[in-house]
Amino acid sequence: MIMTTPVPLEPDARSVEHLALTLRRLDEAHRRYRVHAAKIIDVGVTELTALVAVGDDPGITPSALARELALSSGAITAVIDRLERGGHIYRADNPADRRSVHLLLTNEGKSALRALATAYRYLLSTTGTDATITDALPQLDNITYALNTAAREQDTTPITELLGPPTHAA
Known part of the structure; x- marks a missing residue:
């Protein structure tokens, strides 16, 4: 159940509200720009996000990339396969673990x-x-x-205080 009682905004709270609205608009503009950018390099938005993540963390493993993008192992494998087929990334053997690989950008990806x-x-x-x-x-x-900290933490106390506990069955 979502609480609908409005909370009066103090002058500082109004600034926070304005900031939240501006950031929400910026986030939406970034989303649209990512769609546009993905089309330019002929990949999907998820592939673009993965490509950027590999560029930011060269040698990232598929499992770490899956965690970063909040995707299942099957979904991340498909994303990696598409980027590899497109010539943007390649898999390099992990010398520390024969069962794992590192993901790196190709020259085209760079x-x-x-x-x-x-x-x-x-x-x-x-x-x-x-x-x-x-x-x-x-x-x-x-x-x-x-x-980033809130996204990585399991504690959702501030959210549940505002929205109430999750209503889905465990």
């Missing part, structure tokens, strides 16, 4: 990520962003850290 990063930086440069944005970067880093 080139695709570089092109997307260049396009993204160019797009950001057209938004009127100037040196004053540097004042906000530490707060954005804090927000990023808080969101």
Whole structure:
């Protein structure tokens, strides 16, 4: 059951509400941009997310990639297969574990990520962003850290306090 009683917003709480709305809009804009970027390099959005993750963590294992993307082992295998067939990544033997592999970008994968990063930086440069944005970067880093921490933690107490306990059967 979702609680619907509105909570009065204090001046600081109004700022947080405005920030939440702005971040929600930014997240939706990023989602649309990822769809566009994925089309440009002829992959799906999930494949693009996996490609970026491999670029961010060269040598990541399939199981770690599955955890990062919250996908099953079967689903991540299909994603890896598609990226490998597309020439974006390759599997390298894991010398520490014969049953495992490391995922690495091919030159084509590196080139695709570089092109997307260049396009993204160019797009950001057209938004009127100037040196004053540097004042906000530490707060954005804090927000990023808080969101990543919440996503990785099993404790959902703040969410359940607002929404009530899960209603699905275990």
